[in-house]
Amino acid sequence: MVDSYTIGDLIKKGVEILEAGEYNNPLLESQLLLCHVHNVDKIYTYTHKDRLVDSQSVDKFLKLINKRKSGYPIQYILGKQEFMGLDFHVREGVLIPRPDTEILVEYIIDLVKGEYFNEKESIKIIDIGTGSGAITLSLAHYLENAHVYSIDISPTALEVARENAKRLGLESRVTFIEGDVLSPLEGLNLYNSIDIIVSNPPYIPTKDIQELQREVAEHEPKMALDGGEDGLDFYRRIVREGVKYLTDGGVLAFEIGYDQGKAVKELMLRDRGTGTMSHHNPFKDIKIIKDLAGHDRVVIGRVGRGDGEL
Numbered sequence: 121m122v123d124s125y126t127i128g129d130l131i132k133k134g135v136e137i138l139e140a141g142e143y144n145n146p147l148l149e150s151q152l153l154l155c156h157v158h159n160v161d162k163i164y165t166y167t168h169k170d171r172l173v174d175s176q177s178v179d180k181f182l183k184l185i186n187k188r189k190s191g192y193p194i195q196y197i198l199g200k201q202e203f204m205g206l207d208f209h210v211r212e213g214v215l216i217p218r219p220d221t222e223i224l225v226e227y228i229i230d231l232v233k234g235e236y237f238n239e240k241e242s243i244k245i246i247d248i249g250t251g252s253g254a255i256t257l258s259l260a261h262y263l264e265n266a267h268v269y270s271i272d273i274s275p276t277a278l279e280v281a282r283e284n285a286k287r288l289g290l291e292s293r294v295t296f297i298e299g300d301v302l303s304p305l306e307g308l309n310l311y312n313s314i315d316i317i318v319s320n321p322p323y324i325p326t327k328d329i330q331e332l333q334r335e336v337a338e339h340e341p342k343m344a345l346d347g348g349e350d351g352l353d354f355y356r357r358i359v360r361e362g363v364k365y366l367t368d369g370g371v372l373a374f375e376i377g378y379d380q381g382k383a384v385k386e387l388m389l390r391d392r393g394t395g396t397m398s399h400h401n402p403f404k405d406i407k408i409i410k411d412l413a414g415h416d417r418v419v420i421g422r423v424g425r426g427d428g429e430l
C-alpha cells in the first residue's frame with residue numbers, strides 16, 4: 121500500500137529522495153520523472169499540482185526515483201536526450217549525447233556554410249563512432265547538401281541511430297555501416313572523395329574508466345569510452361587510415377578529452393597516413409578549440425594544397 125499523494129506532494133517527495141543522492145537538479149529530475157509516468161508535459165505539473173495521483177502511478181514514480189538515486193542515468197529512464205535542438209532516443213548500450221559535442225558539430229556546420237567550402241553543391245562526410253546518431257543526424261539535419269557515411273562497431277548503436285534517422289526524416293541522407301573504424305568503407309570507392317571526417321571516438325584511458333562518475337562508469341557502454349592505454353588509440357588509427365579518403369582541402373575534426381589537445385595535434389602533424397596524397401599533404405592549419413569551461417575540446421585540421429583557413 122502507498123500513501124495518497126497530489127502531484128505537488130509527489131514531486132516534493134522525489135526531490136527529498138534525490139537530494140540524498142547528490143544529484144545536480146533534483147527538482148527538474150523529479151518533475152521529468154513524474155511527467156514520464158503520467159505521459160504529460162512539464163507545464164501540466166504546475167497547472168495540476170493539487171490533483172491526486174493514483175496508487176499505481178505513485179508506485180511507479182517512486183521506483184523510478186529510487187532507480188535514479190542509485191545512479192542510473194535519467195536519459196535511459198526517459199529514453200531520450202536533446203542534442204542540437206533535436207530529440208535523440210537513447211537506451212542502454214548507447215552513449216548519451218553530451219552538450220560538449222555540440223561545439224564540434226557547430227564548428228563543422230559553420231565551416232560548411234562559410235567561405236572555406238565556398239558553397240560547394242554537395243558535401244560528403246564520414247562520422248566514425250555514430251552512437252545514437254547525434255553528430256551524424258545533426259549534420260544531416262542542418263546541412264541540406266550533406267551526405268553522411270556513419271560507422272559504428274556496435275549493432276545496438278546502429279539500431280538506435282537508424283531509428284533516430286527515421287524519426288527525424290533523414291534516412292535518405294545517411295548511409296549507416298557496421299564495422300571497425302574505416303575498414304567497412306574499403307571497396308566503396310570513396311578514396312579522395314570525402315570532404316570531412318568527423319569523430320567523437322572513445323578517448324578515456326583504460327585505467328581511468330573506473331574513476332569516472334558512477335553513472336557513466338557503471339551504466340554507459342565501455343565500448344564507447346575506452347580509448348586504449350593512453351586514450352589515443354582511435355586518433356592514431358583515424359589519422360593514419362583517414363587521409364586517403366579526403367579530397368584536396370578535406371578536413372579532419374575530432375572531439376577530444378580536456379587534456380588531449382596537444383597530443384592529438386602532434387599526431388596529426390606527425391602521422392601522415394598511408395594514402396598517396398598523404399605523403400605530399402600532411403595535415404595543416406591545425407586548430408585546437410576550447411569549450412565554454414576553457415578546456416580543449418576539438419582538434420581540427422585539413423589536407424591539401426590550397427591555403428583556405430579553417
Ligand SMILES: C[S@@+](CC[C@H](N)C(=O)[O-])C[C@H]1O[C@@H](n2cnc3c(N)ncnc32)[C@H](O)[C@@H]1O
Pocket residue numbers: 215216217218221248249250251252253254255271272273274277299300301320321322323343344345
Ligand atoms: C564516445 S562515443 C560517441 C557517440 C556519438 N558520436 C556521440 O558523440 O554521442 C564513441 C562511439 O564509437 C563506437 N566505437 C567503439 N569502437 C569502435 C570501432 N572500433 N569502430 C567504430 N566505432 C567504434 C562506440 O560504439 C560509440 O558509439
